[in-house]
Amino acid sequence: MTTANDRPAGTALDLTPAPGAAPLPRMVLAQAGAEIRAMLRNGEQLLLTMIIPVLLLVGFSAAPLVNVGDGPRVDFMAPGVLALAVMSTAFTGQAIATGFERRYGVLKRLGATPLSRGGLMLAKTLAVIAVEAVQVVIIIGVALALGWRPGGSPLAALVLLLLGTAAFSGLGLLMAGTLRAEATLAGANLVYLLMLGCGGVVFPVSTFPDAMERVLELLPISALTGGLRSVLADGAGPPVAAMTVLAAWAAVSLLAASRTFRWE
Amino acid sequence: MDSPAVEIIDLVKRYGPTTAIDGLSLRAARGAVTAILGPNGAGKTSTIEICEGFRRADGGTVSVLGLDPSRPELRPRVGVMLQAGGVPPAMRCGEWLRLVARFHARPLDPEALLDRLGLVEHARTPYRRLSGGQQQRVSLAAAVIGRPELVFLDEPTAGLDPQARHACWDLVGELRAAGVSVVLTTHHMDEAEKLSDHVVIIDRGTVVAEGTPAALTGAERQLRFRARPALTLDELLNALPAGSSAKESPAGHYIIEGQVGPELLATVTAWCAAEGVTADDLSIERRTLEDVFLELTGRELR
Numbered sequence: 001m002t003t004a005n006d007r008p009a010g011t012a013l014d015l016t017p018a019p020g021a022a023p024l025p026r027m028v029l030a031q032a033g034a035e036i037r038a039m040l041r042n043g044e045q046l047l048l049t050m051i052i053p054v055l056l057l058v059g060f061s062a063a064p065l066v067n068v069g070d071g072p073r074v075d076f077m078a079p080g081v082l083a084l085a086v087m088s089t090a091f092t093g094q095a096i097a098t099g100f101e102r103r104y105g106v107l108k109r110l111g112a113t114p115l116s117r118g119g120l121m122l123a124k125t126l127a128v129i130a131v132e133a134v135q136v137v138i139i140i141g142v143a144l145a146l147g148w149r150p151g152g153s154p155l156a157a158l159v160l161l162l163l164g165t166a167a168f169s170g171l172g173l174l175m176a177g178t179l180r181a182e183a184t185l186a187g188a189n190l191v192y193l194l195m196l197g198c199g200g201v202v203f204p205v206s207t208f209p210d211a212m213e214r215v216l217e218l219l220p221i222s223a224l225t226g227g228l229r230s231v232l233a234d235g236a237g238p239p240v241a242a243m244t245v246l247a248a249w250a251a252v253s254l255l256a257a258s259r260t261f262r263w264e
Numbered sequence: 265m266d267s268p269a270v271e272i273i274d275l276v277k278r279y280g281p282t283t284a285i286d287g288l289s290l291r292a293a294r295g296a297v298t299a300i301l302g303p304n305g306a307g308k309t310s311t312i313e314i315c316e317g318f319r320r321a322d323g324g325t326v327s328v329l330g331l332d333p334s335r336p337e338l339r340p341r342v343g344v345m346l347q348a349g350g351v352p353p354a355m356r357c358g359e360w361l362r363l364v365a366r367f368h369a370r371p372l373d374p375e376a377l378l379d380r381l382g383l384v385e386h387a388r389t390p391y392r393r394l395s396g397g398q399q400q401r402v403s404l405a406a407a408v409i410g411r412p413e414l415v416f417l418d419e420p421t422a423g424l425d426p427q428a429r430h431a432c433w434d435l436v437g438e439l440r441a442a443g444v445s446v447v448l449t450t451h452h453m454d455e456a457e458k459l460s461d462h463v464v465i466i467d468r469g470t471v472v473a474e475g476t477p478a479a480l481t482g483a484e485r486q487l488r489f490r491a492r493p494a495l496t497l498d499e500l501l502n503a504l505p506a507g508s509s510a511k512e513s514p515a516g517h518y519i520i521e522g523q524v525g526p527e528l529l530a531t532v533t534a535w536c537a538a539e540g541v542t543a544d545d546l547s548i549e550r551r552t553l554e555d556v557f558l559e560l561t562g563r564e565l566r
Contacts (some may be wrong), residue, residue: 013376013377013380013438014372014411014442015372015408015411015438015439015442015444016411016442016443017411017412017413017442017443017444018369018370018411019340019341019368019369019370019410019411019412020340020368020369020370020410021340021367021368021369022366022367022368022369023341026366027366027367027427030363030366030367034352034355034359034363037359038352038354040353041354044488052416100353104349104350104351104352104353105348105349105350106345106350106351106352107351108318108350109344109349109351109406110338111317111318111348112316112317112318112342113339113343113364113367113410114339114340114368114410115367116336116366128557148330170539238489247406264318
């Protein structure tokens with residue numbers, strides 16, 4: 001047995017049992033704060049969530065690389081890049097981060113704390129929305145500087161962004177909760193690229209053949225870009241079709257994720 | 265407060281065709297340190313993870329602080345140290361402890377805990393950059409930070425250097441002194457002997473022996489010496505008092521068990537003289553838990 005003198009710093013701790021859970025809001029905010037810091041500290045995540053969307057916005061708005069129809073190019077680009085930002089955070093970033101948390105036993109370990117699984121999911125959602133808020137502010141700022149003049153109802157745009165967040169979160173968590181972390185990493189990046197290319201973010205869906213266009217319009221990314229564009233660029237009313245597509249993706253993916261999610 | 269810290273009756277756990285736990289029963293008393301001792305693959309981690317609520321039993325009953333292990337109200341009352349991982353690799357260890365502390369109503373001060381475990385200078389180091397021993401200490405700290413009534417430690421000293429191991433042992437001793445119940449798994453018998461009030465030896469998913477370390481190793485002592493291998497022990501056995509035994513295990517190492525005293529010692533040295541044998545490292549020792557395990561299962565503990 002060692003004596004007190006051998007202890008690293010000799011600090012006495014009161015280990016007498018005094019268990020108790022913190023109030024749920026405090027636990028959720030603490031976890032959400034940790035998730036936000038993790039996202040903002042991770043270089044690859046920042047590239048995905050901040051740098052790529054802004055570069056696409058600036059690059060494609062400035063240079064006539066794609067035929068986007070009449071009107072200033074930034075009017076076409078800004079809604080697409082907003083949709084891309086939502087996808088990168090809610091889907092790609094969340095899927096990869098959660099997949100590795102599962103792999104490293106973090107989800108398991110958190111399951112042994114007073115923070116419930118529902119509380120953990122709430123914290124993740126809050127963190128995703130907080131990072132999206134930063135993205136939206138930056139993208140809108142850059143777009144305005146490029147001469148963007150958005151129209152339409154901000155409320156309708158907000159509803160679309162939230163529905164898109166729900167749909168992409170459901171898909172990301174479905175991947176993270178079922179696949180190996182490496183497969184999630186590869187898959188989430190591949191899906192990101194495919195959706196970036198085919199989802200109307202920078203290339204209008206109408207450039208694809210008709211039959212393909214009809215299928216592509218059912219993708220969550222196309223619904224989000226199309227919906228945001230009809231509101232912000234064309235000043236149309238709430239795009240019911242796009243909202244329905246996103247709500248359906250959200251319902252199906254969140255249900256599937258909750259049924260299949262493996263915590264370790 | 266009457267229910268034991270942990271009570272397991274006839275636990276069964278299967279993974280596909282493999283039965284990992286086969287009718288295991290044990291009881292861990294409140295305020296005591298209980299060690300679950302066994303070789304790798306004996307079912308230690310499965311047992312402790314069922315108690316922690318991570319896995320479901322396929323049969324039998326498990327109660328933790330009188331409750332089903334899946335009950336959420338146990339989470340603040342029970343501290344958990346996983347065998348490995350559980351901490352986000354990029355997170356700074358101080359940040360992790362502060363986060364876990366925020367989940368509890370009356371946590372220990374994370375800075376004091378870091379200080380106590382010699383981690384202050386690493387508080388801003390990402391978890392993945394810590395050494396194995398430092399990572400283990402972070403996990404141990406997170407298990408106790410919420411001031412739980414009961415702590416589960418799955419191989420808390422695996423891969424630790426001697427200094428870190430002693431730091432861990434000290435903390436377990438302090439937990440016990442503070443009235444915390446501790447259930448730990450280990451395959452180090454010295455750890456089980458030093459730390460625990462109660463040892464449960466398991467092998468192939470079932471309990472083969474349990475009791476206090478003293479009761480398990482018995483009052484019996486043994487005399488050991490080294491000499492050239494393959495000596496014929498018949499003469500010695502004839503000379504020894506009835507009820508004694510003599511064996512060679514492993515080659516060149518001789519163990520005499522029985523009423524170990526001056527008389528037995530004299531008999532053995534007389535026999536050595538008659539045989540022309542020089543006995544090296546002659547010593548009188550208590551049986552170890554390793555001997556008990558070998559006897560019960562015919563297998564080495566590690």
